[in-house]
Amino acid sequence: MRPGAAVRAALSSLILICALSAGGCASLGATSASSAAGDSHRTLAAILDEPGLAGTRWGMMAMTLDGQVLVDIRADDRFSPASNTKIFTTAAAFALLQDPGDPDPMDGTSVRLEARGEGRAPDAVLMGAGDPALGDGPDCVADCLAALADATAARTTRVGDVVGDDRLYPDERRGPGWAWEDMQEGFGTAVSALTVNDNIVVLQVSPVQTAGAPVQAAWRAGDDLLPLVNTAVTVAVGETDLRVERRPGEDVVRLYGQMPTGSDAVALRVGLDDPALTAALRFRRLLEARGVTVEGTVRARHRPLELSDDPTRGDSLPPVDQPDGVEVARLARPPLLASLNRTARFSQNLHAELLLRRLGRLDGTGARAEGLAQVEAVMATAGLERAAFDLYDGSGLSAYNRISPRATTTFLVWTSRQPWGEAWRATLPVAGQAGTLLRRFAGTPLEGRVFAKTGSLNGVNALAGFLTAASGRTVAFSIYANDRPSTADPALEAMDLALLTLAAAH
Template sequence: MMGSLLLPLLLAGAPVEAPLPPAVAEALAKAPPGTRIGLVVVDPEGREIVALRPDERFIPASNTKLFTTAAAFATLDVASPDMRGGATVRLEGQGTPTVILAGHGDARLSSAPDCRVDCLGELAAAVARRTGVVGDVVGDDTAFPDERWPQGMSWNNMDGAYGTGISALTLDDNVATLTVTPATPGAPPRVVGDGYYRIGNAATTGEAGSAKTLSVERMPGSDLLRLTGSLAVGATPVVLKLGVDDPAHRAAWRFTQLLRAAGVTVRGRITVRHRPLSEADDPVRRGGVPVATAAPVPVLASLTPPPLAEDLHQTNKTSQNLHAELLLRRLGASGSVADGHAVVDAVLARAGIARVTYDFADGAGMSNYNRVTPRTTVALLRWAETQPWGAGWRATFPVAATDGTLARRFVGTPLAGRLTAKTGTLNAANALAGTMIAASGRTLTFAAYANDMPGDASATPAIDAALVAIAAAN
C-alpha cells in the first residue's frame, strides 16, 4: 500500500521532465499547432515514465469532477439512502394555504410521466390528500445560497443543458425540452415544447436532403426562444435540451401542473424564494465560525432519494455538470461554493497535495478559471488507491471503448476495455486522467492535458495515440 507520505515526495522530488519516447513524441506532434500539452505517466512503484510539463498549470475542463467526486466519496455517506437531499412540501397559512416546494440539493428529482423513484408527483399527491384548494406555489431553494453559475463560465453556455442554472431545488436536470419536426418545404417546422418558454419560430423546412442549419438561441434572463435556420423535409425530428435560468421557478411551475392534474385548484401565483450569498457562506470571511443550523421546519411530505453513489456513477460516467455542481455545494455546511471548496482543499491536504498546484472556481469544470498540474491529478489518483472508498470512486470512471464519455474512444486499440479515466472538453481544452493496463500487465496512472488549441481544434486524437504508444512500450 502506498502511504500518503509518499505523495509530497512524488510532487517535489520527481524530475522536472522525463524524455519523451520517440513514439510518444511523434503522436503528440500531431496535435494542432500551438497546443500546450502536459502529460505525466507513473508506474505502480511511483516512478515517472513520462513527465512533460508536469508542474505547469492547465485548464482541466471536466477533470475538475475528479476532485469534486473524490471529496464526496471521502466525506459524505454515499452508500445509504439520501436522507438529507430530498425535496419536501409544506403548507403555510390558514384558509387557502401557500404551497412551499423546497429543495435540498438532490439532483435526481423527476416529474416524468413514467417516474418510479424520487418523483415530484408523490408530493403533489400528498397536497391533494390534505386540501383541494391552495394559493401561491413557491419554489424554495434557500438550502443553498443563490450561486446559479460558476465564475469563469462562458455566458454562451447558459442557454444549453451543459450550462443550466444550479439550484437546491432541481427538477428534471433543470432542462426544458423542445422537439422540432420538419413540415413541408418552405413552411416553418412544427415546434412542440411544454409551454415554459415562449417560442419565436423563424426557421424553415428545407428541401429533401438539404443541410440542417437549425439553431436555437435564448438571451440570459429571457423566456423567449428564437429558432432560425432550416431542417430538411423528412428529416428526423430534432430534440433540443435547453437550460433554465431559474430552476426553482421552473420546478414550482411544473409542480403547479401536477397539483392541478391531481385535482387541486391553484388560485395564487407561481413565485420563488432565494437566499442571497452572504458573509456566512464564506468560511474565510466568517473566520471559521460554524454555520448555525436552522431548526427543522415541519413538512407535509418528503422524498428520500437513492444513495448518492448512484448519482456519483452518473456524474463521472456521463460528465454531468449540474450534478457535480450540486455535489460541491453539498460538501459544505452552508451549501455555498466556497464552503464546498474548503472541503475539497482539506481532502487534498490529506493527500499531501500542495495548494499552489491547483485552483478551482466550480465543481464540474465549465469555468475557464480552473487550473491544475498533471502531477497533482496523478497524486490524487494514486492517493485514492490507498483509501477505502478508492475502488468505488474508480468504478465511476468511463471505460475505454465501453461506456460513458469513452464509449467511442480507443475502439480497436489495445487499450479498449483496459483504460479507465475521466474525460474533459472545454473551449481550447482537452483532458484525460485515470489508469491503463500496459502491455506488461502493469497498471499505469496518468494525467494528460492539452490547452490553447487554435480555433478550438481537438487534441484528443494526439493524446489517445500517445497513451496507446506508452502502454505498448511498457
C-alpha cells in the same frame, strides 16, 4: 487529425514489438526495455508535435502506482482541466460522505403548507433538499414530484401561492468563469437546491414537407414552461443546423437554423435560469390536475449570498433552519452512488455542482466556496502543492480552473491507496465500453483497459485516470491539450495515440 506517416510507423513498430514479446514490453531485457522506453518518448514527442496541432500546448504525466515516473512532459505547468475537475469533486465525496451505495440519510424534497391568515388557503411550499434525482413526468417511477402532489391533494383542496424554495443553498446559480453562452445549454443550466428533471426542458424539432416553411417545434410534454419563438426553416437540401438562443435575463427561447426535408427529428436540451420557479410551475400543474384550486401565484424563494458564506472569513455557519407551516410529505432520496456515476461516467455538470454544495453543507452554509474548501482539504491530504491548482467550481465549466499534470496524477495514485479507491474508480468512463469513453479506444489494445475522466472546453481537451499497460501494471496518467487554435486538427486522436504508445512501451 490524421497522424503523420512517421508517427504511424513508429507507433506500429512499438506495438508490434510489444505484442510479439511474451509479456509485453516488460518482458524485454533491461537494455531492450530501456530502448523501447526511449522509442516511446520519441514517438510521444512526434505525436504531440504533429504539424496539424501546431500552437497546442501539451502536458502529460504518467506514473506507476508505486510512484515510478514514466512520462513527464511539462508536468508542472498548469492547464485548464475542464471536466477533469470532477475527479476531485467526486473523490472528495467518497472521502467525506457516507458509503454512497447506502440509503442516503440526507432529507429529501418536501412540501409544506404555510398559513396565510384566517379564512385564506395556505401556501403550498416545495422545499428543495439538493436532491439531483427529483423527477417529473410519466416515466418517473421513484423520487417523483407527483408523489408530493398526491399527498398535498389528500390534505387540502385549496392552496394560495405555490412556492419553490431553494434556500438550502445560497443563490449561486452559476460559477465564476462560466461562459454566458452556455447558460442556454442543458450542460450549463442553473444550479439550485430545488432541481427537477436535471433543470432542463426539451424542444422537439422536425422538418415539414415544404421547403421554406418553418420547421415544427414543440416542447416535450410537460416542458412547455418557457415562451418559444421559432424562426428555423425547412430547406430542400443541406444539413441540419439548429440553434437556440436565450438571452441573459430573458425567458424567451428563440430557435433558429435549418432542417432539410426528410431529415430525422431532433431533441434540443435547453437550460433553465430559475429552476426553483420552474419546479413550482410544474407543481402547480400537478396540483390542479388533482383537483386542487390554486388561488394565488407561482413564485420562488431564494437565499442571497452573504459574507457568512465565505469560509475564509472564519465565521461561516450553516443557517438555522426554522421552516414555517406543517410538513405534508417528504420524499426519500435514492443512494448517492447513482448520481456519482452520472457525474463521473457521463460528465453531468449539474450533479457535480450539487455535490459540491452538499460538501459545503458538511461544516458550512452549502455555498460553492464552502464545498471547494472541503475539496481542497482532501487534495492537501493527498499531498498536492497548493500552487499546483486553482479550482472555482465542481464541474469544470469554469475557464478559471487550473491544475498541473503532476498534481492530477499524484492525486490519482493517492486515491488508489484509499479504502474507497476501487469503488471510486468504478464510477469512471471505460475505454470503448461505457460513458464518455464509449467511442474511444474501441478495437485497440486499450479497450476495456482505460478508466479515465474526459474533459473538454473551447480549445481544451483532457483525459486523466488509470490504464493497464502491456506489462499488466496499472499506470496513473493525465494528459492535457490547451490553447488549441480554432484552425488546428482535433486533439483527441493524438491524445489516444499517446496513451496507446505509453501502454505499449510499459
